[in-house]
Amino acid sequence: MPELPEVETVRRGLAPAMEGARFDEVVTHRGDLRWPFPKDFVARLKGQTVIGLGRRAKYLLADLSSGEVLLMHLGMSGSFRVDRDGEATTPGAFHYRRSDFGAHDHVVFRMSSGATIAFNDPRRFGCMKLFARQAIDDEPLLRELGPEPLGNAFDAAMLAAACAGKKTSMKAALLDQSVVAGLGNIYVCEALNRSRISPRRKAATLATRSGAPHERTPPLVDAIKAVLADAIEAGGSSLRDHRQTSGELGYFQHSFRVYDREGERCPTRGCPGAIKRIVQSGRSTFFCPVCQK
């Protein structure tokens, strides 16, 4: 479900409730999300203080006072809800009752900040994992990730080098988290339309024969950075179920140029084309066949 802008929105919502706060209570409502929880998952969290809450690609990373990192991923359908009221406002009065929480509230944190945080994930493609901060460079889920698209390391030279020689399409290359980390189906479609590049174009064409960036590459990099920044500013995109942790909806979905807009006019200035939907590696791609070349 969530891509980088939605995860960043969630991070900003969780940070005030988690940073500097201790896990007073941790409840798992079933033994697994994507994978089984380790037996000592709850014990390793309880009593720990969150030093800081960061993000890498689509992963949330909470630094704990124990020296461990709590990694959290939302998968396709995950969301967090923060409740600052209710019985959590009475210190020591927290008693977990299953009826307090909805279906698919799989993990609940009661923080010393007074906030109750529930992780909800109907499809359970999300995950949580603990590992030692010192071993973060060896963490398999993070090790192969490409650069952050909003960071300085992501530029035309880097993207051209990563795509040089790739047999696959632009669409697939940009979805590949080892090329650039954090894009998903929506923002790849949006960035390609903004930069007028066809999703079917070969990724290798972003580099010239010498390996330098093709002239189309810098505008693509700019479009990726711009669409992500715009979406973060809008609080992410709310399709179906994504909400900010406060329950508010993000509103970037109103700014989609192509995603889920099959048949509508291409928004590119002066372009007479209509948005088309095709399937690439099993996923919907929305683009304008007229202006995206």
Next chain:
DNA sequence: CCGCGGGCCTGAGAGC
């Protein structure tokens, strides 16, 4: 090594 397709899950919505 690379690229693709299947699989993991549940729920919403369309069509009959």
Next chain:
DNA sequence: TGCTCTCAGGCCCGCG
């Protein structure tokens, strides 16, 4: 109303 079918913002794994 209710059934069946398709599709969904992600990512891992096995196959060729």
